[in-house]
Amino acid sequence: xxxxxxxxxxxxxxxxxxxxxxxxxxxxxxxxxxxxxxxxxxxxxxxxxxxxxxxxxxxxxxxxxxxxxxxxxxxxxxxxxxxxxxxxxxxxxxxxxxxxxxxxxxxxxxxxxxxxxxxxxxxxxxxxxxxxxxxxxxxxxxxxxxxxxxxxxxxxxxxxxxxxxxxxxxxxxxxxxxxxxxxxxxxxxxxxxxxxxxxxxxxxxxxxxxxxxxxxxxxxxxxxxxxxxxxxxxxxxxxxxxxxxxxxxxxxxxxxxxxxxxxxxxxxxxxxxxxxxxxxxxxxxxxxxxxxxxxxxxxxxxxxxxxxxxxxxxxxxxxxxxxxxxxxxxxx
Numbered sequence: 001x002x003x004x005x006x007x008x009x010x011x012x013x014x015x016x017x018x019x020x021x022x023x024x025x026x027x028x029x030x031x032x033x034x035x036x037x038x039x040x041x042x043x044x045x046x047x048x049x050x051x052x053x054x055x056x057x058x059x060x061x062x063x064x065x066x067x068x069x070x071x072x073x074x075x076x077x078x079x080x081x082x083x084x085x086x087x088x089x090x091x092x093x094x095x096x097x098x099x100x101x102x103x104x105x106x107x108x109x110x111x112x113x114x115x116x117x118x119x120x121x122x123x124x125x126x127x128x129x130x131x132x133x134x135x136x137x138x139x140x141x142x143x144x145x146x147x148x149x150x151x152x153x154x155x156x157x158x159x160x161x162x163x164x165x166x167x168x169x170x171x172x173x174x175x176x177x178x179x180x181x182x183x184x185x186x187x188x189x190x191x192x193x194x195x196x197x198x199x200x201x202x203x204x205x206x207x208x209x210x211x212x213x214x215x216x217x218x219x220x221x222x223x224x225x226x227x228x229x230x231x232x233x234x235x236x237x238x239x240x241x242x243x244x245x246x247x248x249x250x251x252x253x254x255x256x257x258x259x260x261x262x263x264x265x266x267x268x269x270x271x272x273x274x275x276x277x278x279x280x281x282x283x284x285x286x287x288x289x290x291x292x293x294x295x296x297x298x299x300x301x302x303x304x305x306x307x308x309x310x311x312x313x314x315x316x317x318x319x320x321x322x323x324x325x326x327x328x329x330x331x332x
Contacts, residue, residue, distance in 0.1 A: 089120065275291050
């Protein structure tokens with residue numbers, strides 16, 4: 001009778017909540033209420049049924065009833081942990097549905113997508129550990145033995161701490177990376193002379209898609225212990241730089257006109273800024289640098305390649321005497 005009554009109450013609650021969500025709730029809240037009801041209904045029913053069973057059983061039962069009450073308590077703790085983790089997972093999905101993944105130019109969206117997932121996973125781990133601890137405390141022999149082991153086995157604790165040091169360091173580094181505002185999902189990074197875009201920021205590692213579609217996976221501690229370049233920390237615009245070496249006889253005004261023509265004709269230029277400058281000089285020649293802005297890292301890379309190719313072609317076809325040369329002087 002207790003089980004049937006608990007199931008009846010759970011069925012009525014499920015029917016009422018479904019009616020409230022689908023019929024009574026305003027349309028503007030359907031996007032959040034429907035996923036929550038659909039994802040959390042099973043753990044919620046389990047919590048209701050087990051709570052009713054636990055409250056209905058006598059507080060001072062006989063031996064068979066005492067074992068049943070203990071099992072129900074364990075299942076209740078597990079179902080509450082299941083409900084909490086499921087609710088956080090549904091909340092993450094609902095939040096991500098309102099944050100489009102292709103909005104790489106919105107820094108607030110990239111920051112939110114970077115921070116939500118590590119927090120949800122860390123919270124799920126904490127809830128699971130707390131649930132396991134609560135379940136163990138329901139067994140008096142295990143609880144007493146656990147306290148004595150924790151108080152006397154310092155060597156075992158030290159060994160466990162040393163073995164878990166790397167994982168814990170990566171976990172805390174992942175939280176630090178997520179909230180230090182040093183990188184976000186969608187940022188363009190240069191790591192070990194490789195540039196790519198941040199695909200995922202997990203609790204223990206960061207996934208970067210390189211320019212040639214290779215996936216670079218680095219531990220979270222890499223971004224807290226070493227330096228790296230973030231081209232899009234404050235904005236997505238990237239300045240592309242092209243360097244070429246020419247002879248001393250090169251006419252910079254003529255070359256600047258050609259660079260202007262190439263930049264203005266390129267659809268990759270964001271119409272913000274460009275410049276051609278002589279940045280270095282040596283006995284063999286001069287070094288010319290062209291800087292042009294693009295909307296993002298990928299566009300800047302393609303723009304650099306186009307400018308380099310166009311300038312070299314122009315010098316080769318129209319002014320081959322500007323190419324670098326090695327001079328020597330003969331004295332009899």
